[in-house]
Each structure stands twice: as structure tokens, then as C-alpha cells.
Amino acid sequence: MRRMWSKAAVVLVFLAACSPDLSDDEIPLAHFPDIRIDISLPSNIALASKGGVKELNEGGIRGIIVYCEDRGIYHAYERNCSYTPNQACATVNVDASRLYMIDPCCGSQFDLKTGQPIGGAAWRPLRKFEATANGSELIITETIIN
Ligand code: FES
Numbered sequence: 001m002r003r004m005w006s007k008a009a010v011v012l013v014f015l016a017a018c019s020p021d022l023s024d025d026e027i028p029l030a031h032f033p034d035i036r037i038d039i040s041l042p043s044n045i046a047l048a049s050k051g052g053v054k055e056l057n058e059g060g061i062r063g064i065i066v067y068c069e070d071r072g073i074y075h076a077y078e079r080n081c082s083y084t085p086n087q088a089c090a091t092v093n094v095d096a097s098r099l100y101m102i103d104p105c106c107g108s109q110f111d112l113k114t115g116q117p118i119g120g121a122a123w124r125p126l127r128k129f130e131a132t133a134n135g136s137e138l139i140i141t142e143t144i145i146n
Pocket residue numbers: 081082083084085087089090091103105106107108120121122
């Protein structure tokens with residue numbers, strides 16, 4: 001009987017260690033004017049083709065990461081990490097591989113197509129803003145779509 005209790009305790013400790021910390025703060029709300037990006041400009045060439053990605057230092061709380069899934073299909077993510085977002089270092093970057101986003105502070109990783117966490121402590125997705133392509137112009141608004 002005693003052995004059974006100790007096994008149960010081990011299982012409980014294991015489950016507690018693997019569960020996400022659901023008590024952390026949410027990403028603060030951001031208000032910003034529409035961001036208009038001319039994709040035809042050489043400075044925005046990264047966004048002109050499928051798989052392109054660019055870090056912006058404007059919009060959101062800590063800037064925005066824009067990802068071109070395909071021609072005319074864009075995703076815009078808040079750069080404030082979704083896990084412990086109030087930490088000074090909680091800013092998400094594009095990984096050097098250009099294949100995912102990463103918070104170098106604690107190592108949480110996020111999918112470029114969905115903004116969902118794919119590694120590390122984060123359990124919420126990154127906040128996603130409305131991003132609409134209109135010809136060569138890409139417009140990102142403060143409207144949250146996730
Ligand atoms: S601040 Fe988000 S994982 Fe580190």
C-alpha cells in the first residue's frame with residue numbers, strides 16, 4: 001500500500017512538472033495606427049516572395065514579425081512573447097534559420113504559419129494581427145485575429 005502511494009506521488013510530481021504554467025500574464029493590448037508596407041520597395045524585398053519574413057520595430061507592444069506564406073497571404077505577429085510577456089527580455093525574433101520565431105530570452109519557439117508554440121515554455125500562441133494585401137501594398141491593423 002505504501003509503495004502504491006509513493007508511485008502515485010511520483011506520477012503527480014511528474015505531471016505537475018510537465019504542465020504548462022497557466023498562471024502567467026497575457027500579452028498587454030496594443031493600439032497602433034495602420035502600418036502600410038509597399039512590397040515593391042527594395043527594402044521590403046523579403047516580403048515579396050513565398051516564405052519571406054521580416055521583423056518590424058513598429059506596431060504592437062514590441063514590434064511585429066511579418067511572414068509571407070504565399071503570394072498575397074501574410075501573417076503578422078506581435079513580437080512580445082506570449083510567455084511571461086512582461087519580462088524585459090520577452091521579445092521574439094526570427095530565428096537565424098528563417099524557419100521559425102524564437103524568444104532568445106527563454107528559448108520559446110513559434111511556428112511562422114500559425115504563431116503557435118513549437119518549443120520551450122510558451123503555451124499560448126503569439127498574438128496575431130490582421131494583415132491584408134492589396135496589390136503591392138500590405139496593410140497591418142491593430143485588429144487581433146486569434
Ligand atoms: S519571455 Fe517568453 S519564453 Fe521567455
